[in-house]
Amino acid sequence: xxxxxxxxxxxxxxxxxxxxxxxxxxxxxxxxxxxxxxxxxxxxxxxxxxxxxxxxxxxxxxxxxxxxxxxxxxxxxxxxxxxxxxxxxxxxxxxxxxxxxxxxxxxxxxxxxxxxxxxxxxxxxxxxxxxxxxxxxxxxxxxxxxxxxxxxxxxxxxxxxxxxxxxxxxxxxxxxxxxxxxxxxxxxxxxxxxxxxxxxxxxxxxxxxxxxxxxxxxxxxxxxxxxxxxxxxxxxxxxxxxxxxxxxxxxxxxxxxxxxxxxxxxxxxxxxxxxxxxxxxxxxxxxxxxxxxxxxxxxxxxxxxxxxxxxxxxxxxxxxxxxxxxxxxxxxxxxxxxxxxxxxxxxxxxxxxxxxxxxxxxxxxxxxxxxxxxxxxxxxxxxxxxxxxxxxxxxxxxxxxx
Amino acid sequence: xxxxxxxxxxxxxxxxxxxxxxxxxxxxxxxxxxxxxxxxxxxxxxxxxxxxxxxxxxxxxxxxxxxxxxxxxxxxxxxxxxxxxxxxxxxxxxxxxxxxxxxxxxxxxxxxxxxxxxxxxxxxxxxxxxxxxxxxxxxxxxxxxxxxxxxxxxxxxxxxxxxxxxxxxxxxxxxxxxxxxxxxxxxxxxxxxxxxxxxxxxxxxxxxxxxxxxxxxxxxxxxxxxxxxxxxxxxxxxxxxxxxxxxxxxxxxxxxxxxxxxxxxxxxxxxxxxxxxxxxxxxxxxxxxxxxxxxxxxxxx
Numbered sequence: 001x002x003x004x005x006x007x008x009x010x011x012x013x014x015x016x017x018x019x020x021x022x023x024x025x026x027x028x029x030x031x032x033x034x035x036x037x038x039x040x041x042x043x044x045x046x047x048x049x050x051x052x053x054x055x056x057x058x059x060x061x062x063x064x065x066x067x068x069x070x071x072x073x074x075x076x077x078x079x080x081x082x083x084x085x086x087x088x089x090x091x092x093x094x095x096x097x098x099x100x101x102x103x104x105x106x107x108x109x110x111x112x113x114x115x116x117x118x119x120x121x122x123x124x125x126x127x128x129x130x131x132x133x134x135x136x137x138x139x140x141x142x143x144x145x146x147x148x149x150x151x152x153x154x155x156x157x158x159x160x161x162x163x164x165x166x167x168x169x170x171x172x173x174x175x176x177x178x179x180x181x182x183x184x185x186x187x188x189x190x191x192x193x194x195x196x197x198x199x200x201x202x203x204x205x206x207x208x209x210x211x212x213x214x215x216x217x218x219x220x221x222x223x224x225x226x227x228x229x230x231x232x233x234x235x236x237x238x239x240x241x242x243x244x245x246x247x248x249x250x251x252x253x254x255x256x257x258x259x260x261x262x263x264x265x266x267x268x269x270x271x272x273x274x275x276x277x278x279x280x281x282x283x284x285x286x287x288x289x290x291x292x293x294x295x296x297x298x299x300x301x302x303x304x305x306x307x308x309x310x311x312x313x314x315x316x317x318x319x320x321x322x323x324x325x326x327x328x329x330x331x332x333x334x335x336x337x338x339x340x341x342x343x344x345x346x347x348x349x350x351x352x353x354x355x356x357x358x359x360x361x362x363x364x365x366x367x368x369x370x371x372x373x374x375x376x377x378x379x380x381x382x383x384x385x386x387x388x389x390x391x392x393x394x395x396x397x398x399x400x401x402x
Numbered sequence: 403x404x405x406x407x408x409x410x411x412x413x414x415x416x417x418x419x420x421x422x423x424x425x426x427x428x429x430x431x432x433x434x435x436x437x438x439x440x441x442x443x444x445x446x447x448x449x450x451x452x453x454x455x456x457x458x459x460x461x462x463x464x465x466x467x468x469x470x471x472x473x474x475x476x477x478x479x480x481x482x483x484x485x486x487x488x489x490x491x492x493x494x495x496x497x498x499x500x501x502x503x504x505x506x507x508x509x510x511x512x513x514x515x516x517x518x519x520x521x522x523x524x525x526x527x528x529x530x531x532x533x534x535x536x537x538x539x540x541x542x543x544x545x546x547x548x549x550x551x552x553x554x555x556x557x558x559x560x561x562x563x564x565x566x567x568x569x570x571x572x573x574x575x576x577x578x579x580x581x582x583x584x585x586x587x588x589x590x591x592x593x594x595x596x597x598x599x600x601x602x603x604x605x606x607x608x609x610x611x612x613x614x615x616x617x618x619x620x621x622x623x624x625x626x627x628x629x630x631x632x633x634x635x636x637x638x639x640x641x642x643x644x645x646x647x648x649x650x651x652x653x654x655x656x657x658x659x660x661x662x663x664x665x666x667x668x669x670x671x672x673x674x675x676x677x678x679x680x681x682x683x684x685x686x687x688x689x690x691x692x693x694x695x696x697x698x699x700x701x702x703x
Contacts, residue, residue: 304438306464310414323438323464332438344462347438380420380468382431382442382460399433399440400518400530 003316004362008202009151009179009295009353010320015204015252018245022206025241033238034227043240050247054211057250058177058196059187067212067230068243072178072199073102075212076145078223078234079174079195080106083143084115086219087172090142094118094171096128096157097338099147103176104334120146126155126286126339133162137169144173148180148196152322152335152351153286154295156180160191167192172218178202178210182253183260183292194218200242204355205249209242256356264354265293267363271352272296274367279374281389285341285349294354297322299336299345300374302383302393308350311373317366322349344383344393406465407499413469418476423458428483430519430528432511439463439508441471443515445478447523452482459515466498466505473497474512483520489513503543507534538580541573546584553588561585562602572680616684622648625686628678629655636670643674646691651684654691 005013031040033047051063060066069075080093080103095107097119107117118136120128128146137144144166149156159175166173174195180186181196182203188196195218200209214220214233226235253260272284281301300308305321312319322333323346336346352366378384383393390396406414426444433440439462446456457479459471474494478486491509495501501509514530521528535547552558552567561581565571571581586596616624622645629643636642641659648654657670675688 302462304463304467307414307468310411310465314415343438347462380417380460381462382440383462397431397440397442399431399442400514400528 003318004358004365005318006352006354006358006362006366007318007320008355009154009351011201011207012204012355013357014201014206014245015249017252018205018248021248022241022245025244029240033240034229043238046244046247047238047240050243050250053247053250054198057186057254058181058198058213059189060213061189062216064231065214065216067214067234068238068246069210069212069234070208070239071210072100072176072197072202073210074223075197075199075210076100076102076174076176077106078212079197080110080143080145081223082219082221083172083174083195084110085221087142090140092116092118092138092141094120094133094136094141094144094146096120096122096146098122098126098150098152098335099145100151100176100178103145103147116140122338124339124341125288126150126153126335127290128157128162130158130161130165134165137166137171139170141169141171144171146173146175148175148177148186149183149292150286150335151179152333152349153297153339154179154292154353155286156184156290156292159193163192163194179292179295182250182257183294185257188213188215200246200249203249203253205246206242209239209246211246259356261293264356264358267354267358267360268294268296268352270360271363271366272298274363275370278367278371282374283345285336285339295351296353297349297351299341300348300350301345302381302389303348303374303377305348305350307377308348308373311376312350312369315369315373317369319350319352322351323347404466404502404505406469406502409473409497409499410466410469410501413472413498414465417459417468417472419456419458419472419479420460421458422460423456426456426458428519428523430515430517430522432514432518432530439467439511441467441511441515443471443474443519445519445523447483452484454478454481454483454486463508463511464505466501466508467511469498470494470501470508470512471515474516478516483523486516487520489516503540504537506543510534538584539568539570539573539577542569544568544570546580549581549584550588553585554592557603559585559589559596559600560598560602566602569680573676616682618648621651621682624682625653625678628681629674632674632677641670643670647694652687652689653678654689654694656691 025046029039029042031037031043033040033043051066054066055063069078091114093107093110093115095103095117111117120133122128146157146159146162148159163173172194173192175193176197178197178199179202181198194215196213198211201207220233222233224235229235229238275282275298282298285297285299305323309319309321322336332343332346336349382397383389423444423446426446428445428447430443442460444458445454448455457475459475461468461471477489477497491513494509494512495506518528535545537545538549549564549568549570556567558564558567561571561578564581571578589596625648626645629645633642641657644656644658646654646656671688675686678686678688
């Protein structure tokens with residue numbers, strides 16, 4: 001059996017068709033798009049085509065609203081730093097507790113510089129409270145940044161509604177959509193979203209290429225100044241091969257968006273149901289009825305995620321975990337903590353994330369392996385005895401914590 | 403994925419002594435907040451000889467926590483409890499052929515479970531004597547709590563102070579921003595302000611009297627001293643090191659005896675370089691003397 005890759009929210013395999021369109025830009029059309037000779041001849045056209053392919057996938061009104069960057073993180077930083085630089089009198093930022101570190105770490109740093117950061121909490125299913133969001137909006141807020149979909153649970157936030165509310169209050173709205181783009185349909189021209197970040201490597205393009213969508217007319221200050229590339233909004237010689245690759249990947253994503261929401265979703269659902277039926281004491285985290293079609297995050301109680309991953313890896317299955325151990329940090333994932341998942345479960349969360357390259361056959365293979373993996377580790381766990389958790393687990397085992 | 407040694411993997415995939423010892427008369431239960439790991443260690447101790455006849459573990463935790471628990475039970479079986487108390491967390495890590503710095507606390511947890519179990523056998527109450535914080539310095543495995551305590555206790559004011567007292571920040575230096583944040587926080591609690599330009603309150607050991615950069619003579623003497631202190635360890639492995647030349651901040655050395663041609667020579671040289679930098683507080687490059695010829699040739703050319 002070949003290895004099974006179920007970690008597509010971390011990164012994806014580059015599509016063959018994407019690699020194919022990229023190669024000529026390394027070997028033949030390697031000229032600088034700013035140059036006037038035949039080595040650069042087709043490059044500007046290639047970039048223009050890619051810009052349109054991205055535009056089409058996200059439903060932007062103009063292709064000039066697409067700015068190529070080096071990654072999702074750069075797009076996020078550019079968006080937020082642009083908003084505060086363009087509006088120096090506004091000293092507040094609204095975001096959520098479950099954003100990616102690309103947003104949270106930046107906000108932590110801005111807090112030290114004197115900004116007030118409103119980090120909206122989520123409920124146990126990972127949902128935001130729109131009423132309390134409305135109360136935060138004011139003319140003091142420079143920007144709202146809310147992710148379109150959460151990377152760990154796949155929970156989708158109502159960003160279109162939130163963007164409309166921000167717009168009505170005269171506040172700029174940014175969304176980190178790196179997990180959502182290509183997995184759910186979007187039509188940005190019908191929304192009030194001012195800025196959106198996406199990342200190539202989450203949708204079968206290479207790593208090192210991203211996009212900032214910038215609605216026409218949005219006040220903007222570049223992060224990188226220099227040459228006239230990207231109409232002066234992001235200086236630096238274009239990463240031509242990757243831009244062209246991202247364009248192709250967007251075209252393919254658009255062509256597969258129905259497949260993603262039917263076939264890929266069916267694989268996810270089958271795995272999820274199979275695990276819940278076969279394995280006692282586990283549960284799915286996040287908003288079950290409002291999720292990305294490819295993601296499931298399951299908490300296995302009384303065991304720890306990294307140990308699960310090591311056994312899965314031995315069986316040729318790749319997934320990821322919200323446990324502290326996998327990152328070397330102190331706490332289980334901030335997303336699990338924000339949802340108030342108990343520690344004994346939060347440390348045992350495993351995320352399976354699918355792509356169109358997976359198959360039902362792979363789902364069945366994982367379902368064969370998973371019960372044994374969990375049982376093996378529970379046999380070692382002080383919270384477990386025989387076929388179930390010890391009576392009153394929290395009472396029966398009370399370690400002295402260091 | 404962590405870069406675990408084969409030994410860690412071996413103990414994780416095939417743990418020894420998993421499960422509770424049925425008629426245990428010593429039980430230790432400890433946890434480490436980092437990683438959320440927790441361990442119950444059960445021992446059967448012979449009341450006359452105080453020899454540990456059997457040991458079993460139950461662990462909620464990651465791969466290295468399970469491996470540390472497993473190897474601990476193997477180490478202590480057959481020991482008297484007095485000898486077992488001498489087992490350090492480093493012994494556990496060594497038996498596992500090393501642990502990543504972020505995972506050293508797993509070995510600490512093992513040792514603490516052992517102490518707790520023996521205290522339980524003797525009818526004593528075991529209290530943990532240290533708290534663990536977020537790992538700050540990955541080169542020397544120093545956590546935030548340790549740094550904070552040192553800053554409080556010793557009135558430290560600069561990153562350099564912290565490095566002198568705890569070693570934190572003395573390696574790759576990428577944690578200096580985090581150390582500054584800790585200084586800012588603690589000094590603010592004391593009603594003071596962190597000033598990155600402030601002179602260090604501490605002095606560097608030994609070479610601190612030297613104002614400004616070392617003279618060449620001082621540097622050579624110091625390098626000799628450090629090499630002298632490392633020599634016994636090298637000789638124990640049948641090798642030796644001699645200083646051939648010092649040019650600027652580059653020290654040319656000859657690895658002799660068993661060190662000569664040994665696969666580990668490069669690592670040993672890196673270790674010597676690290677030690678020299680720690681003691682001298684400046685960048686030193688250690689290069690095998692065989693490289694010197696090339697340099698001379700370049701100069702001649």
